[in-house]
Amino acid sequence: MAQARKHSSRIGLRIAEHSTGMIVSALFLAPIVWTVLSTFKPAQEARQPPLPPWPTTGFSVENYATLNTFGDGLWLPAQNSMYVALMTMLLSVVVSVLAGYGFSRFRFPLKNLLFVIILSTIMIPFQSILTPIFLVLTKIGLHNTLTGLVCVYVTLQLPFSIFMMRNAFDAVPREIEEAARMDGANNITMLVRVMLPLVWPGIVTIALFAFLGAWNEFLAALVLMTDQSKFTLPIMMTALQSGRFGAIDWGAVQAGVTVMMVPCLVLFLLLQRFYIRGLMAGAVK
Amino acid sequence: MSEGLSACAGYKPGMSANSTLSRRRKLVGAGPRQWVGLLYVAPAVALVIVFFIVPLGMTVWMSLHNWPLMGAHSFIGLDNYWAILRDNRFWNALRFTGFYTVVVTIAIFAVAFPLALFIERPRPLTGFYRTFFFMPVVVGFASASLLWSWLLNVDSGLFSPAAFALGLTEKKVNLLATFQPAFWSIIAMVVWKVAGFTMIILMTGLQSIPPELQEAATIDGAGPLARFRAITLPLMRRTIALALILSVAGSVLAFDQFYIILRGGPRNQTLTAVYWIFNQSFVSFKLGYGAALSMVLLVILLVLSLIQLRLLRKPEGLD
Numbered sequence: 086m087a088q089a090r091k092h093s094s095r096i097g098l099r100i101a102e103h104s105t106g107m108i109v110s111a112l113f114l115a116p117i118v119w120t121v122l123s124t125f126k127p128a129q130e131a132r133q134p135p136l137p138p139w140p141t142t143g144f145s146v147e148n149y150a151t152l153n154t155f156g157d158g159l160w161l162p163a164q165n166s167m168y169v170a171l172m173t174m175l176l177s178v179v180v181s182v183l184a185g186y187g188f189s190r191f192r193f194p195l196k197n198l199l200f201v202i203i204l205s206t207i208m209i210p211f212q213s214i215l216t217p218i219f220l221v222l223t224k225i226g227l228h229n230t231l232t233g234l235v236c237v238y239v240t241l242q243l244p245f246s247i248f249m250m251r252n253a254f255d256a257v258p259r260e261i262e263e264a265a266r267m268d269g270a271n272n273i274t275m276l277v278r279v280m281l282p283l284v285w286p287g288i289v290t291i292a293l294f295a296f297l298g299a300w301n302e303f304l305a306a307l308v309l310m311t312d313q314s315k316f317t318l319p320i321m322m323t324a325l326q327s328g329r330f331g332a333i334d335w336g337a338v339q340a341g342v343t344v345m346m347v348p349c350l351v352l353f354l355l356l357q358r359f360y361i362r363g364l365m366a367g368a369v370k
Numbered sequence: 371m372s373e374g375l376s377a378c379a380g381y382k383p384g385m386s387a388n389s390t391l392s393r394r395r396k397l398v399g400a401g402p403r404q405w406v407g408l409l410y411v412a413p414a415v416a417l418v419i420v421f422f423i424v425p426l427g428m429t430v431w432m433s434l435h436n437w438p439l440m441g442a443h444s445f446i447g448l449d450n451y452w453a454i455l456r457d458n459r460f461w462n463a464l465r466f467t468g469f470y471t472v473v474v475t476i477a478i479f480a481v482a483f484p485l486a487l488f489i490e491r492p493r494p495l496t497g498f499y500r501t502f503f504f505m506p507v508v509v510g511f512a513s514a515s516l517l518w519s520w521l522l523n524v525d526s527g528l529f530s531p532a533a534f535a536l537g538l539t540e541k542k543v544n545l546l547a548t549f550q551p552a553f554w555s556i557i558a559m560v561v562w563k564v565a566g567f568t569m570i571i572l573m574t575g576l577q578s579i580p581p582e583l584q585e586a587a588t589i590d591g592a593g594p595l596a597r598f599r600a601i602t603l604p605l606m607r608r609t610i611a612l613a614l615i616l617s618v619a620g621s622v623l624a625f626d627q628f629y630i631i632l633r634g635g636p637r638n639q640t641l642t643a644v645y646w647i648f649n650q651s652f653v654s655f656k657l658g659y660g661a662a663l664s665m666v667l668l669v670i671l672l673v674l675s676l677i678q679l680r681l682l683r684k685p686e687g688l689d
Contacts (some may be wrong), residue, residue, distance in 0.1 A: 106488070106495060110502035113562065117505065119528065120517050134531030184414035191407025199415055206422050208675040210623050212644050213664035216651050217425035217432065231468060240421040243414055301510025303626045308652055318513035323630055326516055335526040337518060345513040353508040356500065364570060
């Protein structure tokens with residue numbers, strides 16, 4: 086009797102737990118789902134409040150097409166964002182793999198000092214040095230260029246990604262290196278052929294963070310990119326949402342937000358393991 | 371070339387020419403190949419110097435100047451700093467930033483802690499819940515702000531039309547027109563966006579508590595609340611400190627959501643510190659004054675970092 090009551094109360098608890106889980110999940114997902122569904126409304130309907138969120142007067146991609154009519158169109162800022170994100174990813178990986186290997190495997194003068202200086206840049210907010218960065222970029226002829234923005238983003242990634250890569254290289258046993266050296270491998274061959282296959286999870290993690298960081302960054306892009314043809318997606322969409330191109334077309338804004346969100350969500354869902362790993366590594370430090 | 375030498379030093383120690391080398395290697399810890407390491411780290415060091423160290427030094431330098439965007443700049447000593455003392459709007463911005471930081475941090479913890487407790491226990495579907503709660507974190511702050519600026523819009527948005535349709539309000543209320551609803555809307559948006567992040571950090575702390583401790587306490591008759599207070603909280607001290615610091619540092623630097631959703635309004639009541647610096651430097655083009663303001667912000671963040679280092683230090687006898 087008591088047993089049965091205990092059993093049924095446990096089932097009750099299960100149901101309560103899972104309904105909580107589902108309701109809270111729905112709350113967290115709702116804004117994203119609401120936006121994505123709304124973008125497929127015809128322009129006329131997209132101007133109305135999204136009740137219900139899905140299209141009721143027919144499915145349409147009109148909003149994405151309209152988005153292409155503002156300024157230089159959707160394609161250009163999307164291309165700029167993609168270029169900046171991919172280049173930041175590539176350069177961060179190359180620079181941090183080299184530096185991580187250097188800090189892990191070599192002894193040289195000032196090594197510890199340099200490592201501490203690079204890591205401690207994380208304590209200083211880049212928001213407070215944006216003006217001089219702007220002047221430096223002007224000085225070296227990179228102001229208002231996507232390359233200049235990439236350089237800034239890569240520098241911001243370095244403390245995290247060099248820390249990650251040094252730890253990854255530290256975890257590789259020295260015996261593997263000694264063996265390869267006996268077989269006549271030089272430093273570069275060693276790094277590319279022997280070490281890289283062993284540290285690739287770290288590389289995926291720093292590549293992911295570099296891509297997402299550059300894709301989503303707002304303030305530096307807002308300050309440093311003054312020419313409309315150099316705008317990244319967040320800057321372009323904010324200009325659109327502020328009414329810079331006339332009356333605000335919320336359907337187009339939602340389409341732009343969807344274009345900005347989807348790559349992040351897809352990458353996260355595919356590489357969740359690496360994302361959480363990076364979070365832990367960054368947090369535990 | 372150089373590693374050829376070191377290979378010799380390492381593997382043919384009998385050779386006379388290398389005996390001094392190998393002895394030195396024992397002393398210094400590495401052979402001639404040590405200098406090669408500098409080449410590997412050179413690109414990273416160059417980037418950090420050009421795009422971080424130099425700008426940092428320039429911030430200090432510029433803060434002592436009257437520095438317009440065009441034309442010559444002139445040395446004015448500490449005048450910018452004296453001007454800050456009288457800049458009421460900056461202190462208002464700083465006060466608002468502090469208020470926002472306290473409120474949003476409490477709100478994030480109030481949501482993230484229960485979520486962390488919820489997903490920490492392994493049960494079916496936990497993985498899915500964790501992923502769903504975390505998804506807003508990977509969306510950028512700018513995207514999230516644009517998304518919510520639509521949801522909060524009075525005509526085409528969701529909240530006020532929905533409240534009106536449900537009969538909760540007599541007319542569509544513009545949530546962004548007055549301070550209170552605008553401020554709490556931002557808090558709701560940031561909690562939605564960030565709670566998953568704090569949740570994951572807290573979860574790692576929870577998982578590092580040995581389950582035997584909880585079991586032993588249960589056998590001793592401790593209820594869930596007593597266990598939470600006597601075991602969970604003390605053992606999570608460092609994790610909580612970490613989550614707290616990350617949340618505080620992030621909030622002190624808040625800009626995107628206030629710029630995109632509120633434009634600092636209504637009536638400039640939601641200008642944050644970074645927003646004010648942005649206005650002074652890139653709207654009014656008072657670069658020297660902006661640099662002096664940046665120095666104040668920088669010192670605040672450095673103090674926070676020092677507190678962080680203190681809080682995260684492992685206490686004697688624990689861990």
